[in-house]
Amino acid sequence: MLYRLLRAFFLLACRIYFRKIQVHGPALPEGRPFLLVANHPSALLDAIVLAVISNRPLYFLARGESFDKGWKRFLWRCLHMIPIYRKAHTPELTRRNPGIFRYCHHLFDSGEGILIFPEGISKTEPRLRPIKTGAAQIALGYESVNGVDLALIPVGLNYSKPSQFRSELCINMGAEIPLAEDRALAVENPRKAVQQLSHRIQLALRQLTVVIDDPSDEALVEHLELHYKEELLRKAPILRRPGLRSFLLTKDIVRAVDHFQAEAKPAAKDLSTRIANYSLRLEAFGLRRFRWPVPSAHQSTWCRRCHQLLFLLGQLCFFPVRFLSRHTVAVTCQREDFRASLQLLMGSLWAVLYGLVGFSLLCWLGQHWWLGLIWLLGMSLLLHHHLSHWDWMEQEREQKILEQLQSQQPNALQRLIGERNSLLRDLHHMRDLFLQD
DSSP states (O other): OHHHHHHHHHHHHHHHHEEEEEEESOOOOSSSOEEEEEOOSSHHHHHHHHHHHOSSOEEEEEEGGGGOSHHHHHHHHHTTEEEEOOTTTOGGGGGGHHHHHHHHHHHHHTTOEEEEOTTOSOOSSSOOOOOOSHHHHHHHHHHHHHOOOOEEEEEEEEESOTTSTTEEEEEEEOOOOOOHHHHHHHHHOHHHHHHHHHHHHHHHHHHHSOOOSSGGGHHHHHHHHHHHHHHHHHHSOOOSOHHHHHHHHHHHHHHHHHHHHHHOHHHHHHHHHHHHHHHHHHHHTTOSSOOSSOOOOSSOHHHHHHHHHHHHHHHHHTHHHHHHHHHHHHHHOOOHHHHHHHHHHHHHHHHHHHHHHHHHHHHHHHSOHHHHHHHHHHHHHHHHHHHHTHHHHHHHHHHHHHHHHHHHOHHHHHHHHHHHHHHHHHHHHHHHHHHHO
16 A cells, blocks of 8 residues: 555656656566566666556565664565665675565565666666676576566666756666576576576666766767757657657767777867867856757747746745755765655655645635645646746747847857857768768
8 A cells, every 4th residue: 555655656756856757668567477677877766767657566676784673674565675685785684585585486476576676786877787696596596496487577777867857767678588598507507597697687788778888988978968969869760759769869879989989089089078168168158058040939929928937936936845855865865876866755745745834824824725725726737837848948048048149249159159060060970980880
């Protein structure tokens, strides 16, 4: 019951926190036990979003040290969490793991699904760490003992910026990893079979995620996505799912950066310096990206002013929630990978409290409960408008800056246009070279 209530709560919270959540790939199998293996870039948030988008209830394997107190054990078990103990953190408790594996097998016998993060650690980085053998042990152990066909499904989580409000999330559900070959090998050499299956899980996750192996390339990839990806999206062949197309283009950008770092390092370094300087010049004018010519407005001036006033009213009304959630996270969060999870949780809790306080005050002061309902309805409509016009308001702000530049600093604007055109010309040339190779 608690799991279902929190899933409904976080479903609404995720729709508010993320601008877009896109899920690609097959749905989870019906009527069969399954084991989900996913990358782990954002701690608790990863489990939350997978529970929200899943068409079946999930159980979660979590770090055993989180179950150190009785009340924690009770709470986590109500939320379908199962402890797993690692030698690096609790070597004295690893003796409990065989019992944990047996409990997992019991859940599989009941047709349930389990989620595990085989990296064993969460880091907010676009990298895939070495896969631990726990997932392979559970899968092969269950099939060897029970002989039941278990669905082993890889999942790739790709956040644009997990700790940024109104960011995007792309979830890629992979095809089932066949276990017949590993099951046969496990009869003769169980250790080798576990290692082989772990390696295949790693390869599957790399296909479903954006992986930047060299940390020094992260800034270049981010700048290319910001300033060149829209141009590529206009030129690339149209796919049925625009979100998948965007993901594949990001992977192509990473491959291109790797290629030029290996084959033409001076050119890659020069491009990185130029695009970084270009980004700094845009930031000096208060711009993230440069869209020119300025897109024409599809709405009347009066209509735009009304939307802007409503948006600013939303900024004012929801300021207490934003301030309190940011302050709470800043004070309590010590780990970067937990920041997004806490922002989602604290923002949701403060928003609920804010709504209840407003409802109670209006009911008490006005002596009529319907005043409180009007408050809740008005806040809901204002929140909907605020979120639906979030990107539009950012575009309006950038458009106003460009119009001011055009009227007050035309020479600076011409320099930005020239620099942008020069960068695009060189990027098109490098793209053609990459495609030829």
